[in-house]
Amino acid sequence: MSAPETKGTGLKWVGRAIRRLEDPALVRGQGHFTADLSATHWVRFVRSADAAGKIVNIGKPGGKMVITAADLTGVKKITPMLHKFSYRPIGQPILADGVVRFVGEAVAAVVAPSEEEAEDIADLVEIEIDATAPLTDARDALKTGAPQIHAEAPGNIILEGKVKTPGFDAVWDGAAKTIMLDARSHRQNATPMEARAGHAVYDAASGRVTLNCTTQMPHLMRTAIADVLGMPESDLRVIAPDVGGGFGQKMSLCAEYVVLVWLARKLKSSVAWTEDRRENLIASFHSRDQYITLEAAFDKDAKLLALRADVVSNIGAYSCFPTTSGVEPLMAMAEMPGPYDVQQYQCLARGVITNTCTMAAYRGVSRPVITFTLERLMDKAALAFGIDPVDIRRRNLIDKFPYKSAMGLEYDEATYKETLEMAVKAIDVPAFRARQKAARAKGQYLGIGFATFSERTGYGSPAFAARGMEITPGWETVHLTIDPSGFVEARIGSSPHGQGLRTTLAQIIADEIGVTPDIIKVIHGDTDTSPYGWGTFASRSLVISGGATLIAARKIRAKLIKIASHLLEAAPEDIVLEAGSAKVAGTDRSITIAKMAREAYTQTHKFKGEIEPGMTESGTYDPPGTFSNACHVAIVEVDTETGHVRMEKFLVAEDAGKIINPMIADGQVHGGIAQGIGNALLEEIIYDDNGGILTANLADYMPPTAREIPEIELHHIETPSTQSITKAKGLGEGGCIGAPAAIINAINDALTPFGVGIDEIPATPQRIRAALREVEKAARKTA
C-alpha cells in the first residue's frame, strides 16, 4: 500500500500530487460499504403516495411485522432549533403520525427476513389518506389563505432573515442606474453514487447497538439518535464505513436510521435497510429550490453601490437536523454580495414550508444559486452600461484585504482580480470573439460566460454561532499516535467519504515528523475509535481537521525532539527529524523514530519522569474561516433550433491557498464542475400538481454523463491563508458554485443576437426554445 512515486526521502510531501492512499482498496473492490453487511431482518419503508392529508387508516397484512407511528411510543420528533431569525421549531415524526406532508414520507416500516419479502409485504400495506390539495411551490405557500402545513409556522414561514445597512436608502436613491433580475433555481437532488443505507445490530452482552450508515457525521448521528430515542449515547456506536459520496445529503439525520436502531433494540437482532434510487430521489433530501429577486444600484461608471435581495427558499415539509432549514436562506443572505466591493445591502430571506421533500445542504449550499443570480445580474448590467462583462468585474471586484463585507464577514487575502485576468488571458477572449462572429454568420451561436466568486471555507464555531444554531458545529480534534512498532495513526473526527483526506493528512504529518506517508494510517468514521468531531462537509476538513492534525503533529515533533535530545545527548535545537530518523545536525549520530517510539512505551525509566510515557498527542482547531476564490469560464454552443446547449470548454483559474495535494485539489474542482453542469443544464426534480414527483429515476432526473462534460482546463494561484495554520483554504464546493453561473452567462452571451434572457436553472432545451419562440413569434408579427 505505497504511493508509487513517493519513494525517496528528503522531499516535502505537502504540495505533491501523490496518489491517494485510499484508492488501492477501492479500485480492487475491497471497500466496506453499509449495504455489504448481512442482516437477520430487512426493512422496507412504505411511503405516502399523497402529498398532504390525514391518515385515515393503515391496513396491515396479517401475520407480518409492520411498524407505524403508534408503535413508536416515547420516541421524540426530530426538532432542530435556531435561536434567531424568528425561527419556528417544527417537528418531524419518525414515521408519519396522523398526517402526511409530502409524497415519499415514511408512514410504515415493514420488517421481513429479506429485502424482497419486505417489498412484497410493503405492496400489501394499504395506506388510506384523506388527501387535501398540496402546496409544492414556495410562492403559492406564501399566498394569504394558503393552507397551513405546520400549526407552529403561521404563513408557512419557518424563518425570516432581514438585514439593511444604515446608509442603504440614501445610496440607493442617489444611484445612476438600477438593474433587476428575477432568478429561479429549480429543485435538485445531490444524487450521491451510493444512496442511503443503514444497518443496526444489537449486542446482547453489552446491550449496545452498532449502527453502520452512510453518513458524513457519525458522531452527530449518535448524539441525535440517542436524543430522539432517549437512550444513553454510550449504548450506541455509529460507524460510517466507506461512504459513496454525500455532497451534504448525508449530513442530516434521517428518520430511517432512528427506526433501525429502535428495531435493533426491540428485536435484539440485526436490522438493515438499503435505499433504492427512487426513494433517494423522492424522499432523501432536496435542495436549491429558490426564487431570488436581486436588484443592484450602480453609479455612472458601473461601480456597484448597493444590492437588494429577496430570497424565497422552499425548504420542504420539515426542517433538517442539525443545520435546520435555515441553511439555504441564511447562506444566501450572508453571502449574496460575493466577491464584489459593495457596502450597502438589504436582504429579506425566507424559508418557506411546502408539501415537498425536506431541503438539506447540497454542495455549495445556496452559493451556486446566488452566484448564478449575481453573476447573471452583473452581465445584464454590463450590457446596460455597454461595457464588457470582464470590465464590469474589473471595476467591482474586491482588491484590498482584509475586507469587511456589508454583512460584517471578514474576507482574508484573495486574488479575485488576478484569477479573472489569468482566466481572460488563458481563454484568449479576442480570439474567441472573432470565432464567435464568424460562427454567427453561419447560424451557429457560440457564447462565453464568466463567473467570479468567493467561497467561504474552513469556518469554525463562531461562523455557525452567528446563525444562532442550537447545535453549533465547527472545531475538529485529531489524536495522533506513533505506536510501539513505529507506525503512525491519526484518529480524526472528520469523516471523509471520497475527499482523499487519508492521503492529505498523511502528507501534513509526514512533513512535520519526518516520516513517509505510507506508514501513516488515518482512522475515521467510528464513534468508538475516533474523537468527537463534526464530520466532513462545507469545504472544511482539510482546513480544520488538517489544522488539528498539524497541531497534534507539532506536539509529537516536540516530543520526539525531546526524546532524541535525551538519547543522543544533544541540544534540542540541533536535532533534525527526517527520513524516519532524528539526527544531530552536522554529526553522524542518529536514532530512528521507530526506536524512539518504542522506548517511549517500553523504556520510560530512561526519561526520569521528564517525559510522559507513550506517544499520543492531540490537537484541536477551530478557525474563523478563510475565503477561496476563482474565476470560471464556460464556452458553449446553443442550438437555436432545438435549444440544446453543448459545452465546448470549461476553464478555471482558482486560488485555494496552499495546495496540499494538487491532484486531489484538481479532482475536487473537476467533480464540482460536473455537478455544476448538471445543475445548469440537466438536473431538476419536478413535482406535478398533485405533489407527485415526475423525476423518480435517473432517466428522468438527469445527472450529466461523461459525454456531457467538456475538456476542463485548470490554472492555480496559491495565496497562503493567514486564517488557516496549514495556509490551505477549502475548495470542495467551488467547482459547483461557479459552473452554473458561467454556463448561464455563456448561454445568454450566445443568444445576444436574439435579445432573450435565460434567468433560470436548469436552462433546459425546452426553456431555451420557449424563450426563442417568443422572439420568433414577435418577429413574424412585425414582418
Add this chain to the structure above:
Amino acid sequence: MKPAPFIRHVPKTLDEALKVLAEVAPEDGRILAGGQSLVPIMAFRLAKPAHLVDINEVEGLDRLHSDGKTLSIGARVRHGAFHKNVVDNPLGKLLTFVGHHIAHYPIRMRGTFCGSLAHADPSSEWCLVSATLDATMIAKSARGERTIKATDYFQGIMSTALAEDELLAEVRLPLLAADAKFGFNEFSRRAGDFAMSASLVTYTVKNGKIADAHVGVGGAEPSPRRIAEAETALNGQTPGDAAFRAAAEAAASAIEPLEDHQTTGEYRRDLVRAVVRRALENSQS
C-alpha cells in the same frame, strides 16, 4: 427495487417456448429477451409478471440472414450485432449508423432488435427503422404463424398488434436500392438517452430528382410512422435545402405531438422540424 416473485422458464426449442408461453400468457406470463426494458420495469414493480419465458437459449432465434431481398432478424439478435455491417447493402450501413444511437454499450450487448419492437417505446430507434422501411413482423404462437405489416403492427405507446401468446420470432426488413441514400438524426438531452424526436429518411435520386422518399418520424407521436406529407414534399424535387426545409416543415405540422409536463406540443414540433431537416442534410449512400 426488487421484482415481485416470478417463475422463470428456460425453453430450448421454439415449439417448447410457444407451448409454455401459451400456458402462462393468461397469468401475465411474458417473454424475457435482453431484459433491458423488462427488468427495470419489474424492478420498479410497474410490471409483476408471474412467469417469464426466457428465450435466450432457444435454438435458431439468433438467425440474422439476408436472401438478397430482405434481411431477417431473429428474436435473439442483439443491438450490438449491428455494430458491424451485417449485409452488403446500404441497409447494413444504415443499421450500424442508427444502432449506435441506442442507449449505451452494455445495454446494446444485451437488448434485442425484436425485444425493442415488442416493447414498442415511441422513441425506439429500431421501431423507427421498421416503420420507415415498411418492415414485416413474423409472429408465432402455439396457434400458428402470421405476418404483420408495420402499419398494422404499431398501435400506440408500448402497444402492438402482438397477442399475449405470440412471440415476435423475426422482423424482415426490405433491402434498399443499391443507390439509395439514407439519413438519420435524433435529439436527446444526454448521450444515450431515449430520443425526444428522431427521423430516418431514405430516397433515391432519379434524373436529379428525389424518388421513393421514405420519411419516418419517431419519438414525437405514440408510434413511429412514415409522414406522407413530408414524402410528397420531397418526391420529384431536387435534393437540397429548399426541398429539405419544405419536408421538415410538412412533418412538423403533420404530427400529433406527444406532450408531457416539460415538453409542449410546440416544442415537439420544433424538434421534428430540426431532426427531419438534419436527417435529410446528413443523407448519404
